[in-house]
Amino acid sequence: MPKAAFTTLGCKVNQYETQRILESFEEAGFQVVPFSESADVYVINSCSxxxxxxxxxxxxxxxATRNNPSAKVVVTGCAAQMSLNKAEAIEGADVVVPNPEKLRALDYLYRAFPEMANWVAAEPHAAPPVLVGRTRATLKVQDGCSVMCSYCSIPYTRPGLVSRPATDVLDEASRMADLGYRELILTGVLIGAYGPDSGSGGPDFETLVEQLARVEGIERIRISSIEMRQVTPRxxxxxxxxxxxxxxxIPLQSGSSQVLRDMNRPYTKEDYLALCDRLYADIEPMSITADIMVGFPTEGPAEFADSLDVARRARYLKSHVFRFSPRHGTPADQWGDPVPDAEKQVRSLALAEVGRETAAAxxxxxxxxxxxxxxxxxxxxEGLLEGLTDNYLEVRFAGSPSLKRQVVWVRLDEDRDGYLLGEIETSGPRFEPRTRLLPVR
Ligand code: SF4
Structure with a gap:
């Protein structure tokens, strides 16, 4: 049986898409093996x-080429698309699949190597294995971004807003519930842009979320990332x-209103903090996580101090800090990269320190x-069970392995480095969701 191995760089949208590509290979008769093993085909979903x-x-x-020098290497994703945009070859890639076409990676492989299609067809097919063991499934509902942040290449690698038809999304959610997944993590490049104007077939984002929450067997809906302007009252x-x-x-990127303007991000420091304050005031027990960039070309010490200030006041549970690097063809590319790497490192460490303090608090x-x-x-x-609370706290506690995928109630007893130690509780006041279902609209 021909073997295929897959790996993903970058965001949750890419992870979801790799899973879909993997399924198409499995259905065609490939055996999926770990990326570190020798395979006949390697598929790399790249990031830029x-x-x-x-x-x-x-x-x-x-x-991949070291693992098996005669393997076919298929590359897709944002880095692949950037190379296609620049008409540059990717060293080591046998097949480059444009980003919008990535779910058809198998067709691209067969077109480039027809003998591969014949070989796979000649092999007896095993039924694709049922996914077991995971509790959370990523479900992509939207693609493309129109915000045009000045540093970001995504509007060039994932152009145009595309919403998946709601019927497809709901069918996939039911399939995931049948496979035993309890939590859906909804992803999209600009998820709040989901809606009828870009192909949803009717519902807007909030209505889709309500419909997904009614899928039998799904306990939780989590949104992987959402722009602050798209956190609506609904x-x-x-x-x-x-x-x-x-x-x-809720990505922050910078706490300085001036830098946010230079980044072409449509909000100010005050807007962002007002939203965080509102969420903490209106929702108990709310947690907020974020991405923050350091070293944007117009970020001086005063602007960086604003990022530190917001990071403290937004009280993040987690923050992902990353460093600016100029992306070819983006507006920010013309400003170069004036903040030295050493200074970016100092700023990253300072934000990480604030992040540790706010997370522990x-x-x-x-x-x-x-x-x-x-x-x-x-x-x-430690041999303990682990899981996540609704508000994304990592919790560890003693219990039987048979509880895997089950909902349990845990008393949170002790803060350890990065997680909470607790004990299963069968009584006592709980943080129950207020009402499980709203009336059907
Ligand atoms: S919101 Fe900005 S950073 Fe995010 S994908 Fe769109 S352009 Fe890129």
Missing amino acids: VTSSAESKSRYTIRK LIELIQSGLVVPHLH HRKRFLGQIHRVIVEGKTTS
Whole structure:
């Protein structure tokens, strides 16, 4: 049986798409093997968000050819699209699939190597294995971005807004529930832009979320990332009602209103903080996570101090800090890269330090409370079970492995480095979602 191996760089949208490509290979008769093993085909879903992501993408291609020098290497994703845009070859790639076409990677492979199609067809097909063991599934609902942040290449690699038809999304959600997934993580490049204007077939984003929450077997809906302008009063209502978990990942990128303007991001420091304050005031127990960029060309010490200030006041549970690097063809490319790497490193460390402080303070707010946890499995080091609360706190506790994928209630007893230690509780006041379902609209 021909073997195929897959790897993903970058965001949750890419991860979801790799899973879909993988399924198409499985259905065609390929055996999926780990990327570190020898395979006949390697599929790399690349990322171009930073120059380091691009270098990692290139390194991964080299790794594939080292694993099996005669394998066919298929490259897709944002870094692949950037190369296609520039008409540049990608060293080591046998097939380059344009980003919007990536779910047809198998067709591209067969077109380039027809003998491969014959070989696969000649092999007896095993039924694709049922996905087991995971509790959370990523579900992509939207693609493309129109914000045009001045540093970002995504509007060039994923042009145009595309919403998946709601019927497709709901069918896939039911299939995932049947496979045993309990939590859906909704992803999209600009998820709040989901709607009828870009092909949803009717519903807007909030209505789609309500419909997904009614899918039998799904316990939780989480949104992987949403722009602050797209956190609507209706979305806040959905969180308050318990249909969406009380956790939002809201990219900040910079705490300086001037830098945000230079980035072409449509909000100010004050807008962002006002939204965080509102979420904390209206939703208990709310958690907020974010991405923050350091070293944008117009970020001086005063502007960076604004980022530190917002990071403190937004009280993030987690923040992903990344460094600016000029992306070819973007407006920010013309400003060069004046902030030295050493200074970017100092700023990253400073934000990471604030992040550790706010995360620990945030976790401690919930000590003594009983929260709903979906059990992910055992931690390897301590033999404890681990899982996430609705508001994204990592929790570890003793219990039977048979509880995997089950909903349990855990009293949060002790803050450890990065997670909370707790105990399963069968009684006591709990953070129940207020109402499980809103009336059908
Ligand atoms: S919102 Fe900005 S950073 Fe995010 S994908 Fe769109 S253009 Fe890129």
